[in-house]
Amino acid sequence: MAEASPRPGATPVIELRNVSKTFGEVRSLSDINFAVYPGEIVGLLGDNGAGKSTLVKTVMGFHKPDPGGDVFFKGQKIDDWSVARARGLGIETVYQERALCEKQPIWRNMFMGREPRTKWGLLDVKKMREESARLMSEHMGFTSAAVHPDNVVTTMSGGEKQGVAITRALYFDAQLVILDEPTMGLSLTETKKTLDFVSNIKKAGKSAIFIDHNIFHVYPVVDRLYVLDRGKVAGVYDKSQISMEELIDRLYRVARTGTLE
Amino acid sequence: MSEKPKNNRVAPPSFLRRYGSQLGIIGVGLVMWLGFVIAAPTVFMNTFIYVAFAQTTPQFGIIALALTFVVITGEIDLSFPSIMALGTAIFCLAVTHGVPWPIALLLGLATGAACGWINGFLVSWLNIPSLVITIGTSFLFRGIELVIMNGTGVPLTAEMYPGLHALLRESYFGIPVQTIWMIVLLGATWLLLNRTRFGAHVFLVGDNPTSARLMGINAVSVKTRAFMLTGVVGVFAGLMTSIYGYYFWPTTGDGFLLNTIASVFLGGTSVFGGTGSVIGSFVASYIIGAINAGIVSAGINAFYTQLCFGLVIVISVVLQTIIDRKIRRQSITGR
Numbered sequence: 001m002a003e004a005s006p007r008p009g010a011t012p013v014i015e016l017r018n019v020s021k022t023f024g025e026v027r028s029l030s031d032i033n034f035a036v037y038p039g040e041i042v043g044l045l046g047d048n049g050a051g052k053s054t055l056v057k058t059v060m061g062f063h064k065p066d067p068g069g070d071v072f073f074k075g076q077k078i079d080d081w082s083v084a085r086a087r088g089l090g091i092e093t094v095y096q097e098r099a100l101c102e103k104q105p106i107w108r109n110m111f112m113g114r115e116p117r118t119k120w121g122l123l124d125v126k127k128m129r130e131e132s133a134r135l136m137s138e139h140m141g142f143t144s145a146a147v148h149p150d151n152v153v154t155t156m157s158g159g160e161k162q163g164v165a166i167t168r169a170l171y172f173d174a175q176l177v178i179l180d181e182p183t184m185g186l187s188l189t190e191t192k193k194t195l196d197f198v199s200n201i202k203k204a205g206k207s208a209i210f211i212d213h214n215i216f217h218v219y220p221v222v223d224r225l226y227v228l229d230r231g232k233v234a235g236v237y238d239k240s241q242i243s244m245e246e247l248i249d250r251l252y253r254v255a256r257t258g259t260l261e
Numbered sequence: 262m263s264e265k266p267k268n269n270r271v272a273p274p275s276f277l278r279r280y281g282s283q284l285g286i287i288g289v290g291l292v293m294w295l296g297f298v299i300a301a302p303t304v305f306m307n308t309f310i311y312v313a314f315a316q317t318t319p320q321f322g323i324i325a326l327a328l329t330f331v332v333i334t335g336e337i338d339l340s341f342p343s344i345m346a347l348g349t350a351i352f353c354l355a356v357t358h359g360v361p362w363p364i365a366l367l368l369g370l371a372t373g374a375a376c377g378w379i380n381g382f383l384v385s386w387l388n389i390p391s392l393v394i395t396i397g398t399s400f401l402f403r404g405i406e407l408v409i410m411n412g413t414g415v416p417l418t419a420e421m422y423p424g425l426h427a428l429l430r431e432s433y434f435g436i437p438v439q440t441i442w443m444i445v446l447l448g449a450t451w452l453l454l455n456r457t458r459f460g461a462h463v464f465l466v467g468d469n470p471t472s473a474r475l476m477g478i479n480a481v482s483v484k485t486r487a488f489m490l491t492g493v494v495g496v497f498a499g500l501m502t503s504i505y506g507y508y509f510w511p512t513t514g515d516g517f518l519l520n521t522i523a524s525v526f527l528g529g530t531s532v533f534g535g536t537g538s539v540i541g542s543f544v545a546s547y548i549i550g551a552i553n554a555g556i557v558s559a560g561i562n563a564f565y566t567q568l569c570f571g572l573v574i575v576i577s578v579v580l581q582t583i584i585d586r587k588i589r590r591q592s593i594t595g596r
Contacts, residue, residue: 057475060475061477062474082477083474083475083476084477084479086477097471097475098472099469099476100469101465101472101473101535102468102469103535104468108461108464112465112472112473112478113478114477121457122456123457123458123460123461125455125456
């Protein structure tokens with residue numbers, strides 16, 4: 001068992017084959033095979049240090065896989081994988097650490113790394129301000145007066161910051177959205193908003209990778225689940241194959257013994 | 262905006278909050294100028310003094326504009342005085358070997374870019390603290406310059422280089438060309454910092470390099486380009502300074518380090534990176550230039566210059582910090 005459920009004919013949006021990642025003497029990922037198909041939400045579970053964040057950063061091109069591991073985007077092997085390339089192809093991430101620049105106003109954060117330009121090649125600051133104001137009110141439900149695009153991020157609450165990070169990921173019409181512990185430190189209503197957001201990704205026909213410690217958050221929204229343990233894929237499940245109770249059971253077991261069975 | 266929200270935290274930032282430190286520095290400048298006018302009205306009601314400091318201030322002021330970029334990325338460049346000298350030395354070597362001056366000028370500026378690239382590469386690619394490595398490269402560049410010039414200077418008179426003097430020393434419409442350059446470069450650096458992707462990335466990399474990299478910004482390239490900008494502008498300033506004195510001294514750049522860095526910090530650019538403004542650096546340069554010219558012209562003993570520098574810089578940086586924290590509603594000590 002523990003093979004990705006085959007989807008005949010479908011090409012994964014993103015696929016990692018035999019990917020390992022070593023930092024100095026620490027092997028964070030070893031021989032990972034991982035795929036996300038169009039229109040599916042994949043949950044990534046695992047204890048602290050299992051390699052979830054490293055896997056995400058490898059998918060995003062922030063980390064380069066060790067030699068021998070390959071990244072495929074829609075079936076095409078890509079050698080010069082980088083964050084700019086990944087974002088250019090429509091992969092966006094809401095990072096655990098949020099990846100915001102807190103002394104900067106919202107509009108600079110919203111368009112970080114993908115700044116729009118006018119036809120003269122200059123920064124389109126007006127558009128950045130206006131779009132930020134619109135996005136904040138339309139997508140995150142802030143009233144337009146509540147979050148001004150010129151406010152610096154430092155002054156915002158945790159949920160508002162998360163709102164900026166999520167809205168940013170959404171804005172660029174991503175094929176695949178990765179959410180790395182998006183509910184961490186959020187209030188109950190903010191968490192619900194975030195989970196609704198994940199469901200909306202699926203409704204829009206896009207894919208997502210959802211990482212969270214809380215199985216009660218992950219299980220209801222995902223189609224498929226990867227369980228990582230000590231840098232290895234310990235198991236892959238279709239949601240139909242496993243109940244939440246079974247899953248919790250197996251996660252305890254894997255944490256103690258390193259095997260799922 | 263139709264109605265103000267009750268909760269003050271979510272209001273748009275006030276004008277004061279957004280431009281507080283820039284207004285502050287302009288205020289300091291005005292107060293100081295009034296002080297000079299009151300202390301020595303005969304000198305400061307005369308245009309001569311203004312011409313004098315409009316000629317000398319841009320010699321370090323234009324470097325302050327470029328250095329602002331490096332400081333916003335969270336780094337510092339202590340080697341620009343040596344780059345000034347090395348680039349100008351390359352220019353002098355080229356013209357004395359019969360190269361036409363415009364080409365020699367390009368060679369000099371290219372030297373500045375190369376020096377800046379070396380600084381940027383060492384700082385950003387090898388992750389060496391800029392405070393440390395640019396002390397090293399400062400000696401290195403100065404050493405190369407002294408060796409290739411054998412410690413000798415080169416005359417640069419108006420008869421020999423009329424074109425260069427027209428470019429860097431004359432006055433137009435009564436305004437010294439140095440200050441015209443300063444204004445042109447203020448416009449150019451303002452656009453570069455506030456209206457290009459490079460400028461946007463300068464702020465982001467200085468604010469949080471990890472976040473910037475996670476969002477696909479090439480921090481190495483951004484920092485390297487900021488150092489290259491300082492190198493190129495540094496050499497231009499080196500030439501401006503040498504043409505002003507009709508002579509290239511191998512010691513060119515000595516005495517520029519603290520004036521320039523003080524201008525950047527006095528202008529409200531944060532030493533922690535992520536915030537700063539070229540307008541602030543521009544105004545602060547003229548404040549520092551005015552102290553210099555003002556004290557000498559007012560007939561005050563030149564020994565007072567440093568005292569006055571010290572007072573203005575310390576008092577205005579302290580005030581800036583306090584005002585900034587007041588606006589942000591933090592305690593005065595920031596703890």
